[in-house]
Amino acid sequence: MDDSDRIIIDTTTRIFQDLGAPQMIVNSGDDSWKAPLWDTLEEAGLTQTWTPDDLGGAGAGIVDGFDVLRVAGEYAVSVPLAETLLAGWLLARGGIVVPQGAMSIAPVRSGDRIYLADDGALSGTVRKVPFASAVDRIAVLAHRGDETVVALVDTADCVITAGRSLSGEPLDTVCFDGAVPESVEPAPEGLDEAALFQMGAAARASQIAGALRGILDMSVDYAKERMAFGKPIGKFQAVQHMLARLGGETAAAIAAAGSLADRIARSDSFDEKVFLEVASAKIRAGEAAGAGAGIGHQVHGAIGFTDEHVLHRYTMRLWSWREEFGSESVWAVRLGEMVAARGADELWPMVSAQ
Amino acid sequence: MASVIQFDPIQLPPEAEALRVEVRAFLKEEIAAGTFDPQTVPMTDGFSREFSRKVGAKGWIGMTWPKEYGGQERSFLERYVVTEEMRAISAPTRAHFTADRQSGPVLLKYAPEEIKRDVLPRIVSGDCCFCIGMSEPDTGSDLFAAKARAVKVDGGWQLNGSKVWTTNAHHAEYMIGLFRTSPATADNRRHGLTQFLVDMKNTDGITINPIRFMNGMHDFNEVVFEDAFITDSHLLGEVDAAWTQATTELAYERSGPERFLETLYTLVEVIRALGDSPDRRSAEGIGRLVAQLYTMRRMSVSVNGMLQAGKDPMLEGSIVKELGTNWEQALPGHVRELAAFIDEDAGNRATLDELLHHATMVAPKLTIQGGTTEILRGIVARGLGLR
């Protein structure tokens, strides 16, 4: 980690501490915190971490963007930061100047497709688009004949049917029929729905790693403060062992997401090495999310189960994020099929390839 | 603060990857020549002097040590690659592995010069097997309650008492043993233990009694000392201060590839048995296990990379061992479930069953040897600031 990485991490941390602290959000009881947080993130260039400076962005690196998402995950705040970063990334790959404002991306589910007709209008309905109803624009990957294009669409031109994730974030169905994009550019070679899906899964893995770290910190702190039978519960070995397991799960998610971010940063294309990293990270981080959320709740007892406590902001988002851009099961089937097709004796060479 | 947990995404350097190619070629040749069979080694004790000498001749034992003692002064990441390649294919490394991993480094740090010059080159050539004498009948996890004692006599030390579960004692040239030299003090119960180098082949008063595993294998032993005499030069480090001699070496010891690859062969064989287009249930099962394995390895590589870079990832190392040993222990159970519907006639079904039976029987030891899961969780909890 060099100094510029550190600066981005510190800046993100400071902004979330000041304007996105979970307890402050819980206390506010409304959405009044959202605009100041978002505006500050935008001013700091953090919503465009993955956009090169000649296209309107901050010109930071791929790893920086994943760092931002991990740190944001430590606060488990309900803002479309990952979606906006992903949209910026997608637009930039098409060479489209990236506007300010919150964005999302589509399609996000395998099988969903968007088409661009010769008359310049889009068609297609895609499901479970995160934050679609809460953002200004959607960056899409569409097909015009044999060609794949990147396009930028105003959400006002789409028909959006609201849906909700487990944690209450918009997860909407978007009908693009008749919408004319603001910009259209050919997608670079190799950029397809699968690549976008992988990038989305990678973003979720980083968010999960961050949220688990948040849960670990708050659970350790709580165990040091909460008294029972005349001593802090953290002095009970059973609680210590729960927290050690939480530490292990958190560590696995941090390591997997970090390794993946590094891999993507060092790759020109979404090749098999990237696929292996994405699949492994989304599966392992997803498993850690389930196990870690459970431990966090057990350590907190009843208070952690209440609306007023911040824990649920983390655990509910973990349960959502592990679902989005492919659950553990979805990725495991794909990875398992790839491993089987390669054959038993290729397992180790594949696992040890980096 | 809990959030100190850090795993740098380490890339193995080019020289390590070049070495991997060499190691694979060597292993392939040895398998072809019949030196060992990856499908049967797991069911043996994996002890082969012949193989260890060949590895030694390659310069792959003690490879991080100074050249003056026969080492190659190569990096810990290069050693990592050699170790993982050997483990992944179940190569019979037992005759040299303990010495290579922990005994040699202890000697380098604490043995007098004459001992280093005598013993280290013999480890490097694959001629010198080590065992670890820590556990006793009444002290396992609670190491610092050890009772076997060393009494100062003219020109050396006299040893009495017994050690148990001593892996390799029946093969070993040497033991590094923990002996009581003073009582514990009121304010430090870890005080009073001292490490010694014991020549197992040329010392009178040592009896080695085999203790069989539940599956009949002979792997560990009871070692009884009755007025066994060793000379002064065999004292390692400071008298009464063994407890201070655990260093970052421990992180290497905890986070190596041997901490999660011990039952890998079952996964390899079940993938073989399920064939190239498994049903969805099987594909998912394989996929999850491979993802877990991949992440474990990335964590382990990361810890070793951070060590090489001069960082001190003690907490991360303990986490890797805790997760890794539990993973390798659970693996045969997962493989068993995946194997449930495999055709009896599948080509390698018999091999798979045999390996799986073996792995199931040895799995319990994986979270006991080298420090139990509970002890490790305590260490992790301390790292998190809870103790």
Ligand SMILES: Cc1cc2nc3c(=O)[nH]c(=O)nc-3n(C[C@H](O)[C@H](O)[C@H](O)COP(=O)(O)OP(=O)(O)OC[C@H]3O[C@@H](n4cnc5c(N)ncnc54)[C@H](O)[C@@H]3O)c2cc1C
């Ligand atoms: C295959 C194998 C090879 C071995 N090889 C060697 C060797 O070469 N040299 C050597 O010296 N030793 C060796 N050992 C011994 C090993 O180090 C000990 O078995 C281990 O440290 C545990 O000690 P114990 O068996 O006495 O169990 P105990 O310490 O009696 O523990 C029994 C149970 O109690 C739990 N427990 C103990 N203390 C605590 C605590 N404070 N908090 C919570 N739970 C606790 C343990 O986790 C365990 O579940 C080997 C063991 C095995 C299985």
